[in-house]
Amino acid sequence: MNIEQIYTGCLAQGAYYITSDGEAAIIDPLREVQPYLDRLKKDNVKLKYIFETHFHADFVSGHVDLSQKTGAPIVYGPTAQPSFEAIIAEDNQIFEIGKIKIKVLHTPGHTMESSTFLLIDENGKDTAIFSGDTLFLGDVGRPDLAQKAANLTQEELAGLLYDSIYNKILPLADDITVYPAHGAGSACGKNMQKETVDTLGNQKQTNYALKQSSKESFVNAVLDGLSAPPKYFGMNVALNKKGYDSFEEVMKKGKNPLSVEDFETVAEETGALILDTRNAAEFSKGFIPQSINIGLKGDFAPWVGTMIVDVQQPILLVCDAETEEETITRLSRVGFDNVLGYLNGGFESWENSGKEIDTIDRISAEEFADIFDKNTIVIDVRKEGEYAAEHVENAFSKPLAYINDWLSSINNNQHFFLHCAGGYRSMIAASILQARGYRNFSEIEGGFNAIKKTEKIPTTDFVCQSKTLS
Template sequence: MKIEQIYTGCLAQGAYYIVSENEAAIIDPLRETKPYLERLEKDGVKLKYIFETHFHADFVSGHLDLSKKTGAPIVYGPTAEPDFDAIIAEDNQIFTIGKIKIKVLHTPGHTLESSTFLLIDESGKETAIFSGDTLFLGDVGRPDLAQKAAHMTQEELAGLLYDSLKNKIVPLADDITVYPAHGAGSACGKNMQKETVDTLGNQKKTNYALKQPNKESFIKEVLDGLSAPPKYFGMNVAMNKGGYDDFENVLEKGKNPLNAEDFEKTAEDSGALILDTRAAADFHKGFIPNSINIGLKGDFAPWVGAMIVDVQQPILLVCENGSEEEVITRLSRVGFDHVLGYLEDGFESWKNSGKEIDTIQRISADEFAEKFNENSKVIDVRKESEYEAEHVNEAFRRPLSEINDWAGTLDNNEHFSIHCAGGYRSMIAASILNSRGIRNFTEIEGGFNKIKETSVPKSNFVCQSKTL
């Protein structure tokens, strides 16, 4: 028997490849199927089942493409209603792969169809659980995503989750290995550990959710501090449940090189959003007017989903040469399938064409410190927990994820400085503000990580509520 965790850091997502004798199973695959097909061919095994723990919200799974290419059926837990052929398992139903078995444990709460897959090894020993979004390391799945579809409140779903954990997961042996669907950084939970594999026994000791004395306490603690889910989540659920275009078609359409003239004409004719995936250090020096910067070297796909939201939005790409396929692939993982093409030879070709270029003023933390005074207006786009830990004294807390709510409140006649932790998120914010005609600001290179090293006054407490 072989179990391989295939972890994708950008999405903080774990897929699983399991082999026993000449058969294999894959759990929660990513959109692109090539890595899985290569493993199957290398091992000389046949894919027998594709297991889905639930209808994912934060990424588009590769279940449909993988099933088409291998003939393997897709398996969901009880109550799932996909718009395609699939095996809808019964609670406690057992599937055989080679000499091992996978038992379906229906564990609703995160969603109604959420299921945990219990692996029973060749000797009959219960060895591991693939817990999906039911149980994470240090946390449990958020119970507020399926309210509309389930016609239930988040409190009712949290109560279901409590029952699932108490009745199906906690009674299992402490030495069972826990393989979750996500790790730290995923928006599917709030308190995940950095590790990606653990024992169930250790989770019983360290996971706050598993240590609650009763259902009422569990519901309160699990729901406390939940931020609003990214708005693209519902669209990904719809794609996972209803179907999507083949990944190869998406990739072929997107790999369309356009010279500067054609790029500009396509943008004007299509209303496409221009997405510049270069690093912030390069973007601010020069970019196509009205383009949005979300750097590829970062949490690219989740921020694309959170900022652009509409998966139907046509997109034109500005990339580092040679990264176009990676960008299209990572966009497709969160359902953004409508890439119309990319700027051939990158931004240099635009610059060499003599077309208009825009810039964003960026200064170092030391320069910011020199100019800082009691009248300086500072916008901190980090998330609330980061801000509360430490922040520039009297800075405005304006999370990037909520930029559509606060951008319109800014006074373009009053200068402000903007920062995040390291410069990635603040440049996303700067590009969005700039595209909306808000230009009277300075972005701080290195963000709060560098500001901490300066004399700028900082506070360890949450300052009074302020409005812009």
Template sequence: MKVEQIYTGCLAQGAYYITSKGEAVIIDPLRETQPYLDRLERDNVKLKYIFETHFHADFVSGHVDLSNATGAPIVYGPKAQPAFEAIIAEDHQVFELGDVTIEVLHTPGHTMESSCYLLRDEQGKPTALFSGDTLFLGDVGRPDLAQKAAHMTQEELAGLLYDSLYNKIITLPDDVTVYPAHGAGSACGKNMMKETVDTLGNQKKVNYALKQPDKASFIKAVTDGLLPPPAYFGMNVAMNKKGYDSFEQVLDKGLKTLEVAEFEAVAESSGALVLDTRSNSDFANGFVPQSINIGLKGDFAPWVGAMIVDVKQPILLVTDEGAEEEAITRLSRVGFDQVLGYLKGGVEAWKKAGKEVDTVNRITAAQFAKEIEGKSSTVIDVRKESEYAAEHVDEAYNKPLAYINEWLKDIDDNEHFYLHCAGGYRSMIAASILQARGYRNFSEVAGGFGAIAKTEVPKTDFVCQSKVFS
């Protein structure tokens, strides 16, 4: 028996590949299926099942494409109602894989169909738990995402989650390995650990949700401090339930090369959003006007989902040379399949064609320190609330990037302001959105708070972030 975790950092997502005696299963696959097909061929094994822990909200699974490519059936736990053919398992139903077995544990709470998969070895001993979004390391699945579909409050769903965890999960042996669907950085939880594998015994010691004295305390603990989920989540759930175009079709359509004139014509006729995936430093120095910058070298896909929201939005790409396929692939992981093509030659071709180029007024942290010294200046910090609470520039306003559409309207463009995040990635996203909406009276600080902290700019006292929400 072999268990492999296939972890994708951009989405903080774990898929799992398990083999035994010439057979394999894959749990929660990503959208692009070729890496899984390559593994099957490499190991000379047959894919027997594709297990889905639930209808994912934060990414589009590759279950449909993988089933079409291999003939392996898709398996969901009880209560699932997909629009395509699938095995809807019963609670405690056992599936055989070579010399081992996988038992379905229906664990509603995060969603109604949420299920964990318990792997037993050749001797029947519980070995590993593939816990989906029911149990994370350091946290549990948020109970507010399925309220509408389940016709229940988040407190009622949290109560179901308590029953699932305390009646079916905590009772398992301490040496069972926990393999969650997500890790730190995912919006599916609020307190996840950076580790991606742990024992159940250790989770019983360190996971706040597994140490609550009663159901009422558990409900309060897991519902307290929940931030609104990204708006694209519901659209990803729909795609995972109903199906989608094949990844190959999406890639072929997106890899359309557009010369400058054609790129401009398509942008005007389609209402496409121009997405520039270069680094924030390259973007600041020159970009196609009205472009939005979300760099590939960062949490690209989640920020695309949070900022663009509508998965049906047509998109035109500006990338570094050779990065087009990666951009389209990572967009497809969160359901953004409407890429119409990319600018051949990138921004350099745009400049050579004599087209207008825009820039962002980016300044160094040292210049920022000099400009605000002894003055009353408006500083906007777009980091998360927890980052801001830990330490920030004195009298800076906290306006998290995730909520830019809410606070943008309150900006007085007649008053100059400064904009920063932790290192420049998020503040450049904000800067590009601001300029696309007509706001230009600001300076964005290169290097963000990391660079500002090294200057003499007055700051609040540092508080360890783990203590902010304790």
């Protein structure tokens, strides 16, 4: 028996590849399935089952493509109602893969069909659980995503999650290995540990949700501090439930090099969003007017899903050379399949053609420190928790994820300074602001990390009274 976690950092997502005696199972596969096919061929094993822990919200799974290419059936837990052929397992149903078994534990709460898969080894010993979004390391799955589909309140879903964990998972042996679907950085939880594998016994000691004295305290603890989920989550659930275009078709459509003239024509005719995936420093020096910067070298896909409301939005890409395929792949993982092409030759070809370009006023932290005073307006686009831990004194907390809510509060007649932790998120914000006509600002290179190093700017570690921008 072999268990391999295939972890994708930009999504904080874990897929699992399990083999035994010439047969294999894959749990929660990524959208692009060729690496799995290559691995199956290399190991000379047959894929027997594709297990899905639930209908994922934060990424598009590769279950449909993988099943079509291998003939292996897709397995969901009880109550799942996909639009494609699948095995809907019963609670405690057992599936055999070679000499091992996988037992389905129905664990609703995160979603109604959510299931945990218990692996029983060749000797009949309970060895591991693949807990999906039911149990994370340090946390549990958020119970506020499936309210509409389940026709239940988040409190009722949290109560179901309590029953699932305390009645189905916690009675299992302490030495069982926990393999979750996500780790730190995922929006599917709020308090995940940086580790991606642990024992159940250690989780019983370190996971706040597993140490609650009652169902009521569990519900209160799990629901406390939840931020609004990204808007693309519901659209990803629909794709995972109903099916989607093949990855090959998405890649063929998107990997379409366009000349400067054709790029401009397509943008005008389709209303496509121009997505520039270069790093923040390069983008600030010059970019196509109205384009939005979300750097590929960062939490690219989750921020695309957070900032671009509709997965059907037509997109044109401006990329560094030879990153077009990776960009299209990572967009497809979160359901953004409508890429119409990319600028052949990158931004350099646009600049060399003599077309209009725009820039962002980016200054160093030292320059900011030299002009900072008590009247300086500072907008901090980090998360609320980061701001609460420490921030520039009197700065306004305006998290990037909610930019559409606070944008109208900006007074374009007053110059302000914009920063995040290191410059990635503040450049996303700067590009959006500028595309919406806000230009009276400076973005701070290096963000709060660089500001602190100057040792010239007063900071505070408590949340100041909220203020209104005017």
